[in-house]
Amino acid sequence: xxxxxxxxxxDEGSKREIRRAxxxxxxxxxxxxxxxxREMPIARGWGTGGLQLTLSLVGKDDRLKVIDQGSDxxxxxxxxxxxxxKTTGIAxxxxxxxxxxxxxxxxxxxxxxxxxxxxxxxxxxxxPLRYFEPSEYETKKLHAEQEYSGAWxxxxxxxxxxxxxxxxxxxxxxxxxxxxxxxxxxxxxxxSKLNDSEALILLGAGxxxxxxxxxxxxxxVSLDFEDFPFVVEPFQGVSCRLCGARxxxxxxVHDEETGETLYQCNDTSYCLQRLNEKRG
Amino acid sequence: MNLDLVHDxxxxxxxxxxxxxxxxxxxxxxxxxxxxxxxxxCFSSTVLLILMLLxxxxxxxxxxxxxxxxxxxxNQLTYAQATETEQADFVLVLNTARVGDLEEALRRANPGNxxxxxxxxxxxxxxxxxxxxxxxxxxxxxxxxxxxxxxxTKGSWIxxxxxxxxxxxxGVDLIFTDSGDNVLCLPRTTQIARQEVG
Numbered sequence: 001x002x003x004x005x006x007x008x009x010x011d012e013g014s015k016r017e018i019r020r021a022x023x024x025x026x027x028x029x030x031x032x033x034x035x036x037x038r039e040m041p042i043a044r045g046w047g048t049g050g051l052q053l054t055l056s057l058v059g060k061d062d063r064l065k066v067i068d069q070g071s072d073x074x075x076x077x078x079x080x081x082x083x084x085x086k087t088t089g090i091a092x093x094x095x096x097x098x099x100x101x102x103x104x105x106x107x108x109x110x111x112x113x114x115x116x117x118x119x120x121x122x123x124x125x126x127x128p129l130r131y132f133e134p135s136e137y138e139t140k141k142l143h144a145e146q147e148y149s150g151a152w153x154x155x156x157x158x159x160x161x162x163x164x165x166x167x168x169x170x171x172x173x174x175x176x177x178x179x180x181x182x183x184x185x186x187x188x189x190x191x192s193k194l195n196d197s198e199a200l201i202l203l204g205a206g207x208x209x210x211x212x213x214x215x216x217x218x219x220x221v222s223l224d225f226e227d228f229p230f231v232v233e234p235f236q237g238v239s240c241r242l243c244g245a246r247x248x249x250x251x252x253v254h255d256e257e258t259g260e261t262l263y264q265c266n267d268t269s270y271c272l273q274r275l276n277e278k279r280g
Numbered sequence: 281m282n283l284d285l286v287h288d289x290x291x292x293x294x295x296x297x298x299x300x301x302x303x304x305x306x307x308x309x310x311x312x313x314x315x316x317x318x319x320x321x322c323f324s325s326t327v328l329l330i331l332m333l334l335x336x337x338x339x340x341x342x343x344x345x346x347x348x349x350x351x352x353x354x355n356q357l358t359y360a361q362a363t364e365t366e367q368a369d370f371v372l373v374l375n376t377a378r379v380g381d382l383e384e385a386l387r388r389a390n391p392g393n394x395x396x397x398x399x400x401x402x403x404x405x406x407x408x409x410x411x412x413x414x415x416x417x418x419x420x421x422x423x424x425x426x427x428x429x430x431x432x433t434k435g436s437w438i439x440x441x442x443x444x445x446x447x448x449x450x451g452v453d454l455i456f457t458d459s460g461d462n463v464l465c466l467p468r469t470t471q472i473a474r475q476e477v478g
Binding site: 006007008012013015016017019020021022023024025026027028029031033034056057058059060115116118140141144145176178179200213215216217218219 | 285286287289290291293294296297298300301302332333335337338393394395396397398400402421422423424448449453467468469
């Protein structure tokens with residue numbers, strides 16, 4: 001049997017709930033607004049928070065881009081694109097600049113976002129204090145009291161153990177000088193793109209039932225110490241093996257035959273765009 | 281009525297979200313508001329906001345000359361429950377409200393608490409006119425540098441809002457509408473200063 005779904009899958013009541021939470025999230029940057037997360041036709045942990053945000057936002061005139069760790073064509077991105085495409089009939093694009101809505105798992109595109117765009121990030125663990133405090137009520141209290149010693153201590157312990165801050169991704173940030181926020185598992189390389197962004201950034205955690213936001217032109221600072229400043233992944237002297245790009249986030253690829261280490265752009269649509277430009 | 285409750289409310293939401301994320305940005309929803317032909321005692325743009333955000337899970341309070349009739353109508357339209365200002369998730373100060381109602385609504389509205397600042401009320405205010413004239417200077421998240429607005433209302437709400445939003449993140453978020461179907465949002469993070477003349 002072929003079911004005819006409501007536009008954007010959701011019933012209007014669900015959209016209303018998510019929209020209310022989103023507006024409050026924008027009004028309190030970095031604060032995690034609880035919401036009644038819905039059951040989705042994809043498993044929890046596969047981007048249900050981001051998907052719910054996207055479905056509450058999407059309209060007939062939108063152009064949607066979905067990326068999964070920089071790729072437009074990996075399983076998570078393709079599934080989500082198909083679900084949204086089939087229940088809305090909207091145009092799907094791979095061009096970052098063309099998209100009005102971008103849902104992303106763990107990357108912020110290399111091409112700078114512009115005003116009017118909305119970036120939706122999928123979040124597995126929205127609570128930056130969860131590492132040392134398992135109780136939700138306690139972490140809420142810590143946020144209420146702006147008591148973030150634990151977040152600093154986590155970074156301090158990493159420095160004591162490894163000699164540097166070892167957050168591979170999801171390095172905590174301070175938003176609008178008030179809330180410490182998990183920026184979702186984006187690489188440290190992308191943290192600076194959250195600061196003073198032109199686009200609205202919405203973050204959704206379906207399993208954890210939280211929505212939070214970074215409005216445009218909001219101060220977002222990565223946590224660090226005076227003597228151990230925040231540093232991004234180093235890609236000095238490295239260029240993309242396909243398009244030759246430098247200064248972007250790279251994937252490391254090992255050639256098993258030659259034993260050589262090669263690099264290529266993690267953002268596949270950025271790489272493709274450069275290759276197409278080169279070809280003319 | 282040929283309002284499309286799916287697509288028109290989606291368009292209104294996106295415009296409201298744009299205004300909430302960029303305080304000072306005045307969005308116009310005339311295209312959608314023009315499709316409403318109900319006699320509600322509210323601006324059409326306010327009715328759209330009500331349909332967009334209120335349902336049985338939310339409580340509201342109306343300040344208006346026809347408070348009883350409008351309250352009944354909103355309840356019938358959305359199943360939201362009427363309550364006192366202190367408990368309301370949405371406080372509606374309509375254009376027909378008495379002088380002083382806006383200040384009272386802001387003074388009594390729920391600012392949330394430190395554990396749950398999102399429980400701070402959203403206040404809909406029907407203004408006489410909204411424009412981008414240089415009367416008030418806004419700064420804060422969502423604003424590159426500063427933005428300028430002019431809000432003509434019956435009351436002087438700026439001091440009452442500042443007093444309510446004194447202890448960030450506690451506070452109320454304002455959504456203004458006018459008869460021209462303009463929408464302007466002032467989240468609690470926005471700082472307001474008056475333009476000095478001369």
